[in-house]
Amino acid sequence: MTAHPAGVTIVTTVGPDATPWGMTCSSLCGVSVEPPTLLVCLRAESPTLAALLGMSAFAVNLLHDRAEPMARLFSSGAPDRFEKVEWVRNPESGVPHLVEDAHTIADCEVSETLPVGDHVVVFGQVVQVATHVTRSANPLLYGMRRYWSLPAPADEGSGR
Numbered sequence: 001m002t003a004h005p006a007g008v009t010i011v012t013t014v015g016p017d018a019t020p021w022g023m024t025c026s027s028l029c030g031v032s033v034e035p036p037t038l039l040v041c042l043r044a045e046s047p048t049l050a051a052l053l054g055m056s057a058f059a060v061n062l063l064h065d066r067a068e069p070m071a072r073l074f075s076s077g078a079p080d081r082f083e084k085v086e087w088v089r090n091p092e093s094g095v096p097h098l099v100e101d102a103h104t105i106a107d108c109e110v111s112e113t114l115p116v117g118d119h120v121v122v123f124g125q126v127v128q129v130a131t132h133v134t135r136s137a138n139p140l141l142y143g144m145r146r147y148w149s150l151p152a153p154a155d156e157g158s159g160r
Contacts (some may be wrong), residue, residue: 005017005143010061010074011040012096012144013052020096024075026142028060031114036126041119047058048121057093061102063140065149070101071140095126103137
């Protein structure tokens with residue numbers, strides 16, 4: 001699947017002691033419009049997954065094209081990653097939102113899980129979506145073993 005580009009997200013949640021957890025994830029898929037549901041696939045041994053399942057709530061932070069450093073940080077497993085990124089807690093769930101690095105954030109409640117091999121598919125019913133319209137909505141992509149983004153669309157009036 002490395003040859004198939006995908007959007008890059010950081011899945012965030014909190015543990016029972018309100019400690020923030022998060023990891024980079026490119027396994028994201030929209031599942032249903034009604035009810036609005038998406039899925040993420042997380043490594044079965046991930047401490048982020050354990051916290052997410054304990055809380056039954058998570059956020060999917062869809063990264064913009066300037067957030068590659070955060071994607072790398074959250075894929076590194078660095079224990080101090082939340083000290084190196086600007087984030088705020090969702091007032092209702094306490095789940096971290098990466099406000100400077102995400103163009104859109106979907107807050108979800110776990111509706112179902114399915115273990116598959118060394119991962120767990122987590123289905124999340126979307127309860128809230130926040131879009132940061134003042135920032136670029138050009139998504140960060142990962143594929144062919146590198147981060148990249150699509151070029152900006154040509155102006156439709158330019159005759160190209």
